[in-house]
Amino acid sequence: MMREAIHLFHLLFSYEDVPVLEQGELTIEHGSFLGIIGPNGGGKTTLLKLLMGFLKPNRGLLRVLGTSPEKARLHIGYVPQFHQCDREFPITVEELVLLGALSKTSSFGTYPKEIKERALDLMNELGLAPHSKKPFGSLSGGLAQRALLARALLLNPELLLLDEPTANVDPTSTFLILQKLEKLKGKKTILLVTHDLQSILDRVDQILCIQRKITPYHPKEICEHFAFGIYHPPYPKKHDGIQSISS
Template identity: 35%
Template sequence: MAPAVQVSNISVSYHGETALDDVSFTAEPSQLIGIIGPNGAGKSTLIKTIMGMIGRNEGEVEVLGQPISKVRKRVAYVPQRRSIDLDFPVRVEDVVVMGSYAHLAWWKRPGKKDKEKALTCLEKVGMLDFSHRQIGELSGGQQQRVFIARALMQDSDVLFLDEPFAGIDVASESIIIDLLRDLRNQGKTLFVVHHDLSKVETYFDTIMLLNQRLLGFGAKDEVFQPELVSRAYDGNVAVLGEGKEQVVVTS
């Protein structure tokens, strides 16, 4: 079986400034991968580069053993919520139905089966009762659940989620992490940009530690260690706790 994602020596820059420098890793299927690192570390850039949304200076990327252009329909993306126009007058159900477009010919419109599937996806994220609401009327956590339901519509093998837990309520966070674990158990591979270090070990099997360069990638017990995290955050961490060490960002 081909790796879910294989990245070889990619580098990316914006206006002469380095965003990613010689990053390489191989992610096997059925993993829930947390991408952590300080602001400006290139976490979102990495996701967008893998998906072909941003050009790279050098290096190679394969998804499911092929160039992303050949498997785009098997990849789903949940962007940062702040990057989405939440004032656009569209219903929750319609947002989720948009996830079917990847599998439709350009001249076709979603049909009855697509709409039924959208309601099933909304039920999975606990948002079925809100299907006729305007997306801007929902709380942050509810909106995030809707966007994840849209990704579920695609039946993708690889999913990229950019800060899905940012600014959401506890109930939504619990629903989302349970859903991500279920998808992992179904054989999906999920990359999740994440900031809350206190939940890293609870949420993820595999950790990617990034600060322009890849400082660690592997099992959480191996990578989520104070010395590696301190390097990623340029020393701005404190080591706390009794018995098992914990790391906390101090600035």
């Protein structure tokens, strides 16, 4: 039986009067890996913030991991869109990664041993170990995104929300980030916002295109036009036996 990770029902959200996100019904299955695409200002970041409970729908239902977004938050790993991160905050890479387990600190503010070990493992896996004592603000964009991913993964969340983790990132970082997500595929529900359609097409189970409304696509239905910002509904499937003129 399908296990639901996310369920939206007659959802409406607007910052002011203009609706930013409007969705009839949408269910995302647990363990699925989804790519989220769409034009600038389409509502991708807004959807992730609604799922985190940072924003509240004007109307409709939003169920995350069987409960409300606020209650689900402890089981969600979130990598915010980069420009929304404060890079000036004086913190080392290791400290930033450990912040992912802030809810697990003792009354003295120390982290449990297994959390510290997991932080080290993640930093090793993502090539961050040599940088662990450096200020987060001194890292290149790619290393910073790897650190934000390690922070998001620290508590082994059921749901991962990633807002353009590979935007303006060097090829090695892109490779390491996508490789890590590939390893988690099927075990966690992953929502990955990206403008780089090509790098995710072979990896994801489904694509959601968000431009105020959410349109789900099978990766095979994605058209090359999308790479140029022209998002259109899937073309109707050809009937068997009828060949297109060009073939």
